[in-house]
Amino acid sequence: MKIAIAGSGALGCGFGYHLQKGGADVTLLDNWEQHINTIKEEGLTISVNGDKDNQKMTICKPHELKEKMDVIFVFTKSMGLNAMMESIEHIIGPNTKVVCLLNGLGHLKTLEKYIDRKNIIMGTTVWTAGIDAPGHTHFNGQGPVEIQNSDPSEKEATLEIVEMLQKSGLNGVYSENVNYTTWRKACVNGTMNALCTLLDANIEEVFQTSEIDSMLTRIIKEFAIVAKHQDNVILDVDETITYLKGVAAKVGAHYPSMHQDLKNNRPTEIDYLNGEVAEASKKLGLEAPYCQQITDLIHAKETILGITTAKAK
Template sequence: MKIAILGAGALGCAVGATLTEAGQEVWLLNRSATHVEAMRRDGLRVDDANGSRRVMVRATTDAAEAGAMDLVVVLVKSFHTDAAIRGALELLGPETLVLSLQNGLGHEDVLAEIVGHERVLAGKTYVGGVMRNPGHIESGVAGKTTYIGELDGRLTPRVMAIAETFNTAGLATTVSDNIVGTMWDKLLVNVATGALTSVTGLTYGQLYDEPLLKTTALAAVAEAMAVARAAGVKLATTHPEQAWTLAGEGLSPAFKTSMLQSLEKGSVTEIDFINGAVVRWGQRHGVPTPVNTTLVACIKGIERAMTDRQHKETTA
């Protein structure tokens, strides 16, 4: 299968390296010329529980170089979805499928508007990744499940074929007939840890050592579950503790959430598509979300301070 990873950052590289090592033709697309050049020159350095190795990957900043794909896996930051897919239309052939594995809610609608509803598949992954340097990642694939599905819940041959390809490569993948519920279940995991680690600057290990933060995390997840129930979403998660436990399961204590990684790199976060989505859906269905509203406000404040600081530095 010819596969493009659109947004080959830490997570995209972890997925892409695993598929590459299994013999699939995988192209890693990233806007960073430095990151891409490092991978083209030296291969992708992957650190995981088995040690450190270099994987010879195909990497580019130019979708035209890669050409038409069987599958495009979208892993760009939520707020870049529209621009990223519009800038990569050369990846689309007559039969190309587009699979979002992004955090949060709403990307499928953005993609469908551009590439057509019939091409779009949805999914969520619990695979982890941390960018150490250009061309160098820490990967957390083992024991982490990926869920994919048709937006209407049908178990089609095309989605089953993708799952088989992923599973053969060692990416444990399940086809869901309730992908909206699956996306909400993954959202609960992001709600549990992303904003809290970003406000505090803590790693997973540090976060899980603080009982007060666990209490706040469980409250945020409970709000999100109440919103989902009000919206008629069928969840597999039955208690907030499940999301809290799953969020850090199998990850090194030194791992950082993607939201915290974004702030440390000087980038805005995906808060609007995670805790912010809970707040919006809560407003829509009349469910109060004070904890998530507060977390969103805190992250927005951090982003504002960061942006102001960057502006001062560039104009000094």
């Protein structure tokens, strides 16, 4: 099976590494010249749950890959999804499946501009990753990768990808309600990512504060209201908080991707998380003051750092 990883940063490299070790024919796609050259010359150096390895991998820029792919895993930042899909249209065949594991909300609408719904597979992952240097990454976790076909008729094809993920050690699981898992993952990022970024702390430090229950409750209540109105997804606030604490305990002293982005002067995905909830609330005639405040504060930090924050959907 020919696999492309569209967006080979830390998480993309982690998935590409595992899929290749599991027997798939993997090509990493990225636009970071130094990252590409390092992997071409030295291989991908990766630490997986503390165990270091080096793997020779094929990598190139999106326009340089000419073959049609069987499966494409998308791992861009939310604001980069449009641009990536435009750059890989030539490798998408009539039966190519696109698996979207992006953080955030609203990505199905973007994907449908480029590919038939029957070929779109949505999902979530709780694996975490980071880039230590060009061509050097770390990848941590053990949780599931939950996916579901957007078209009900495509379940068999999705189950094949689940099997491939399992074979590769990525704990593939078929989801019967991907909207629920997507909103639940958005809750993870709308709390952990946002709070760690604002407080300049890792997940362990934030979740040890005496204020954590109060902060989580206020944020999750706003997510839950929009999830119910917009997608008929029911999020139990107390259960979601218990889940978040369990994830935090497993992840420990990790700085999430949003914190890493600001540290490296890159725009964040806040508009696709808390910002999406705040915007959707306004359209519903509701208010989401905590998500709006978090969004404003993150954008204020971006402005202070001179980072362009234009939202592109």
